Amino acid sequence: MQQNKFMSIYQDIVEKIKKEVYKVGEKLPSENELSQTYETSRETIRKALNRLSQHGYIQKVRGKGSIVLDIKKFDFPVSGLVSFKELADDMGEPPVTEVHELSLSSPEEHIRSAMELDDEDLIWHVTRSRSFQGEKIILDKDYILYSQVPKLTKSICEESIYAYLEQELELKISFAKKEITVEEPTNEDERCLDLKDYPNVVVIKNFVYLDDTTLFQYTESRHRPDKFRFVDFARR
Numbered sequence: 001m002q003q004n005k006f007m008s009i010y011q012d013i014v015e016k017i018k019k020e021v022y023k024v025g026e027k028l029p030s031e032n033e034l035s036q037t038y039e040t041s042r043e044t045i046r047k048a049l050n051r052l053s054q055h056g057y058i059q060k061v062r063g064k065g066s067i068v069l070d071i072k073k074f075d076f077p078v079s080g081l082v083s084f085k086e087l088a089d090d091m092g093e094p095p096v097t098e099v100h101e102l103s104l105s106s107p108e109e110h111i112r113s114a115m116e117l118d119d120e121d122l123i124w125h126v127t128r129s130r131s132f133q134g135e136k137i138i139l140d141k142d143y144i145l146y147s148q149v150p151k152l153t154k155s156i157c158e159e160s161i162y163a164y165l166e167q168e169l170e171l172k173i174s175f176a177k178k179e180i181t182v183e184e185p186t187n188e189d190e191r192c193l194d195l196k197d198y199p200n201v202v203v204i205k206n207f208v209y210l211d212d213t214t215l216f217q218y219t220e221s222r223h224r225p226d227k228f229r230f231v232d233f234a235r236r
Contacts, residue, residue, distance in 0.1 A: 005044055006040075006045075006048045009034075009038050010048040012038075013028070013048065014052070014055075017057055022068045024069065025068065025196070026068050027066060028067075034048075049066055052066070057069060059198065059226055061198070061199065064197065070226060070227065095130055095132055097128050097131075098131070098136075099127070099157045100127040100129060100192060101125060102126050102152065102153075103124070103125045104123070104124055104125075104146060104152075106122060107122075107123045111123065111143050114218050115145070115207075117145075121146070121147065123143045123144060123145060123146060124145075124152050125141075125143055126140075126143075127142075128140045128142075128158075129193065135227075136192060136194045137223065137227045138224075139188070139189060139192050139222040140219060140220075140221050140222075141221075141222070142217060143218045144217045145214075145217065148210070149165065149169065152164075173209075173210060174209050176209065177206075177207040178205065180202065180203070180204050180205075181202075182202055183203050184200060185198075185199075185201050189201055195224060198224060198226065200225055201222045201223060201224065202228065203220055203223075204220075205220050206218070206219040206221065
């Protein structure tokens with residue numbers, strides 16, 4: 001009976017979110033208020049809220065309560081190697097890319113180690129934020145091997161680096177190794193993204209290889225957690 005109770009509360013709140021009774025970015029009523037509304041215990045309300053959180057309808061923010069998320073999330077493929085422009089074209093959204101940094105230098109030690117570089121190697125460092133509907137929700141930090149990419153411009157970075165690499169330089173990008181972590185926002189994240197008090201960012205680290213197995217690019221793609229659903233397809 002208790003199981004049915006919390007599920008009925010969950011389904012009722014889902015319907016209210018879909019009908020915008022509870023709007024994106026707003027707080028749900030407190031646990032006390034919901035327990036009074038549904039005439040049930042706070043434990044039952046917590047179960048319903050946990051399920052809402054697990055299914056991506058709300059985000060529990062410490063000290064602020066349960067915030068309604070945008071359920072129209074962008075599907076971001078975990079497997080596969082898709083450029084941001086290709087992904088944005090599939091979404092049908094008009095994104096805006098802002099280049100915060102484009103520089104050529106010797107890599108810092110953690111980048112040198114991650115890319116297994118020699119002392120004389122140089123890398124391009126590109127930092128870009130991606131905006132949808134006026135909100136900056138992705139921060140991409142790219143480190144690209146200069147010996148493979150001798151020229152890079154701001155206009156190329158604003159459009160599509162991969163299109164330039166494949167069509168102009170005729171590089172054959174083959175595969176990538178990926179790592180996904182959830183991290184606390186850095187000062188750079190807070191400066192370059194519209195985080196809206198979200199306590200974490202989802203970070204996808206890409207180690208990208210050419211068809212001759214050269215590791216030519218390392219990328220950290222940092223995402224605001226409410227806007228993306230990370231998907232994969234598995235076959236047994």
